[in-house]
C-alpha cells in the first residue's frame with residue numbers, strides 16, 4: 744500500500760434531504776444566490792428592459808442581488824447589463840432600474856428616529 748499525503752477524496756458529499764434551492768448568479772458580484780433573493784430583470788422584444796418581480800415574464804433574464812451596490816455596478820457599467828441581457832440597454836431603461844433600486848433596495852435605511 745502506498746500512502747500519499749494528497750488531497751482527501753471527498754466526492755459525492757451528501758446534502759441531506761433538503762429541498763433543492765434553485766441558484767442564480769448575480770451579474771454584478773457573480774455570487775450564486777438562491778433565486779428568491781435575487782431580482783430578475785427581463786428584456787423582452789418590443790417592451791425593453793423591465794423588472795420582473797414574478798420571475799415569470801418571457802424574455803431574456805438577468806439577475807441582480809438585493810445589494811444596491813450591485814445595481815450601481817451593473818448600471819454604471821456600459822456592458823454588464825447589455826451582455827447579460829444580450830441587448831442594448833437605453834438610458835431610459837437604466838433610469839427605470841435605478842428608480843427601482845432607489846425605491847426598493849434602499850428604502851429600509853430611511854426613517855431616523857433620533858435627533
Ligand SMILES: [Zn+2]
Pocket residue numbers: 769770771772773774807808809810813
Ligand atoms: Zn450581487
